[in-house]
Amino acid sequence: MTPATLAALLGRSVPALAQMRYRGTGPRFIRAGGRIRYRRSDVNAWLEAGERDAT
Numbered sequence: 001m002t003p004a005t006l007a008a009l010l011g012r013s014v015p016a017l018a019q020m021r022y023r024g025t026g027p028r029f030i031r032a033g034g035r036i037r038y039r040r041s042d043v044n045a046w047l048e049a050g051e052r053d054a055t
Contacts, residue, residue, distance in 0.1 A: 001038050009043075 006027075007014045020026030021036070027046035030037045 001040060001043070003036050003038070006038050006043060 001009075003014045003017050006012075007017055010017075017026060021029060027038055028042040030039065
């Protein structure tokens with residue numbers, strides 16, 4: 001998926017995703033032909049890794 005698609009899904013901005021990539025805190029990504037793409041499976045794994053039962 002594109003950064004714009006993921007940003008809309010997460011309720012974040014595209015620049016916020018760029019910062020997450022830079023810091024290494026976001027989901028895994030692919031650079032395909034100079035463009036950034038995200039696999040749905042990587043996004044789901046990243047979301048599941050952030051699951052918590054309590055604060």
